[in-house]
Amino acid sequence: MNKLDNLVAQAKDILRTNDLGGYTVPTKGLYPFQWNWDAGVTALGWLYVDELRAWTEFEKLFEGQWENGMVPHIVFHQESDDYFPGPDQWKVEGNPPTTSISQPPLLATMVRIIYEQSKDKELAQAKLDALMPKLIRYHEWWYRERDPETTGLVSSYHPWESGMDNSPAWDDVLHRVPQVNRPYQRRDLNHVDSKQRPLKEQYDRYIYLVDFFRENDFDYQKIYQNCPFHTQDISLNAVLQRGTIDLIHLNTLASVAADMTSLEASVAKAEEVFPSLWDAERHLFLNRDQALEKAIPVSTSGGFMPLYSYSATPEQAALMAAEIKEWLVLGPSGLASTSPLESTFDAKRYWRGPSWLHINWMIVDGLKHYGHEDVAEQLRQASRAIIEQSGYFEYFDPITGEGCGGKDFSWTAAIALHWLL
Ligand code: 9YW
Numbered sequence: 001m002n003k004l005d006n007l008v009a010q011a012k013d014i015l016r017t018n019d020l021g022g023y024t025v026p027t028k029g030l031y032p033f034q035w036n037w038d039a040g041v042t043a044l045g046w047l048y049v050d051e052l053r054a055w056t057e058f059e060k061l062f063e064g065q066w067e068n069g070m071v072p073h074i075v076f077h078q079e080s081d082d083y084f085p086g087p088d089q090w091k092v093e094g095n096p097p098t099t100s101i102s103q104p105p106l107l108a109t110m111v112r113i114i115y116e117q118s119k120d121k122e123l124a125q126a127k128l129d130a131l132m133p134k135l136i137r138y139h140e141w142w143y144r145e146r147d148p149e150t151t152g153l154v155s156s157y158h159p160w161e162s163g164m165d166n167s168p169a170w171d172d173v174l175h176r177v178p179q180v181n182r183p184y185q186r187r188d189l190n191h192v193d194s195k196q197r198p199l200k201e202q203y204d205r206y207i208y209l210v211d212f213f214r215e216n217d218f219d220y221q222k223i224y225q226n227c228p229f230h231t232q233d234i235s236l237n238a239v240l241q242r243g244t245i246d247l248i249h250l251n252t253l254a255s256v257a258a259d260m261t262s263l264e265a266s267v268a269k270a271e272e273v274f275p276s277l278w279d280a281e282r283h284l285f286l287n288r289d290q291a292l293e294k295a296i297p298v299s300t301s302g303g304f305m306p307l308y309s310y311s312a313t314p315e316q317a318a319l320m321a322a323e324i325k326e327w328l329v330l331g332p333s334g335l336a337s338t339s340p341l342e343s344t345f346d347a348k349r350y351w352r353g354p355s356w357l358h359i360n361w362m363i364v365d366g367l368k369h370y371g372h373e374d375v376a377e378q379l380r381q382a383s384r385a386i387i388e389q390s391g392y393f394e395y396f397d398p399i400t401g402e403g404c405g406g407k408d409f410s411w412t413a414a415i416a417l418h419w420l421l
Helices: 003-018 034-045 051-062 105-117 121-146 166-175 200-215 220-227 234-253 259-279 301-308 314-330 357-368 373-390 410-420
Strands: none
Touching: 003 034, 003 373, 034 051, 034 105, 034 410, 051 105, 051 121, 105 121, 105 234, 105 410, 121 220, 121 234, 121 259, 166 200, 234 259, 234 301, 301 314, 301 357, 314 357, 314 373, 357 373, 357 410, 373 410
């Protein structure tokens, strides 16, 4: 088998191995359940293995959808002792049990890609028609409950909600969250070197927030008013913006069209406020701290995500493309998740430096949209080189390309099948 065939076969094997019957775990051991944005990316990989199975990934995730429309960040389809905090900690009643927060809503965009690229058009139409009402309820939930004052940007209440857990962008906000005052046992350190994982002090605050949501009855108004961790996450807002744009397009393809007036208004409102998050010196967009009502001055890869949501001006896009090129000089093995020039940069510690393939892919998609084919191709080649060098790890040291975190990771394999091979 040549090198390319071998990489393709390995990626497909990873999806099959991580398939627990209709849903795919991110990796066995470390993450034994179904995660929200992982499911979206992973469905894209299934398209190259089994189209029907790609659609099932979404259907299984929506089994965890709440009455109010929220799609949780984890759906606990079965029991496992490998992960903390499990359903006994979140204490959300429901079958299947879930967490009480969400994750960057990639799903509508992934459904659009799969619908457009699938071969079995009859199957795709039936699946799209069934998914549309659920997707619409999910997006309406974001705007209704996470932006109750219609500012144009939705709020986040937990670093896990960003999908970028220990990003230095959250350090100061998280520091204001009390540390939980009860014993608990982490399980992640049974699987991965502690040097590549968040610190205990951060976990103490993550768990405090889990308790806080439950103590506030998961009530969105109480949480909006009182949550000690309250941000407007630029990357999550960009993913939502792109997702809603794709959802509005999908509505034109569905057999029965729904009324999208309110979602259209949300897209227009977000478009108006994105420019307020631009940082003219750093040449990227910034997250916001909602307690202090100010931008968070930390340069992360999330700050380039408005490329993916078409929310930048052509001038801003050109400045971001040049900035990305500079980051790639310092960290050539994919886009660093935190600028290598930040004092908090840490090449191997999760979201404090490592490069992640699905983020690289979304940013490349945005760069191409704005016509920056050269930087887009450079980042694609860099992403391909790291899987050739290191295989399908969870994330990669952006300086050396060394694979870090969990092995045989579903979204890395899926993005490789879709984008790199
Ligand atoms: C957690 C599964 C998830 C990803 C997140 C990543 C990590 C840890 O793993 O979260 O305990 O939820 O930060 O982006 O979805 O791969």
